[in-house]
Structures are given as structure tokens and as C-alpha cells.
Amino acid sequence: MSTPLLDVWEAAASSPYQPSISKDSQLTVGAVLLLIALLLAGVFGLNLKFINVPLLGVPASLAFGFGAVYMICAVGVYV
Template identity: 55%
Template sequence: MSASPLHDIWEASASQPFRPTIGKGAQFTVGFTLLLIALVLSGLFDNSLKNLPVYGIPASVAFG
């Protein structure tokens, strides 16, 4: 009886520990900064189409 594909992936990744792009110590700072930027940009957005690429899109990306 062979192991399941998920078990094979689990075993193959055992020698490669997960290393996040943003370290645990910096996650709060990065998250708070993005939230602050999103709030400022969404406050500057006044619902006109000419401001959409300047304020609306970057604000929604920062919120995301």
C-alpha cells in the first residue's frame, strides 16, 4: 500500500522549514503601516474617476 500524495509532499518538505518573507518581529509594524497608509489614501479618495488610480487602487491594495 503506497502513501498518499499529501503524505509524500509532507515528507519531502520536512527538510525545508518555512521561512516567512516578513519576520515575526516585524509583522505588527508592517501591518500597522499598511493599515495607516490605506486609511490615509481612502480618506483622500473623493469618488471621482480621475482619483481612482492615484488613491483608490493603492488604498484597496494596502487594505488587502
């Protein structure tokens, strides 16, 4: 028996969803990104200058943001 949505499912047979980071590497990626964030934050803490807010703060925040998401997934809370 065919329904419109079943046809949609069949039509998309060639493109199963693949996450950008697979389940196996979530822990590594998350840990590396969080480590980078920690190092950059440490360097920022030693040089509290205005120029370092965008120069170190932005990459550190980005690394922390993505690293936190992957680390939370890696420990089993699939957000």
C-alpha cells in the first residue's frame, strides 16, 4: 500500500542522514575542542588585553561551544 509520505521516504533512499561527526569520534572531537578552549582561556587569563578578547576569546568560545555539544553527546545525553 502506498501513501504520499511513503513515496517521499522511498525517493530519499539514496541520502540517509549522516552526522558530520560520527558517534565513535564524538568523544575525541569534544575532548580536543574543550582542551583548545581551556588552553586559549589560559593564555587569555595571562594577557588581559582588549585585543585578546576577540583574538583569543572568540576562538576559545567557539571551541567551547562545539566541544561542549559533542562532549555531552559522547557521554550519552543526545542533545
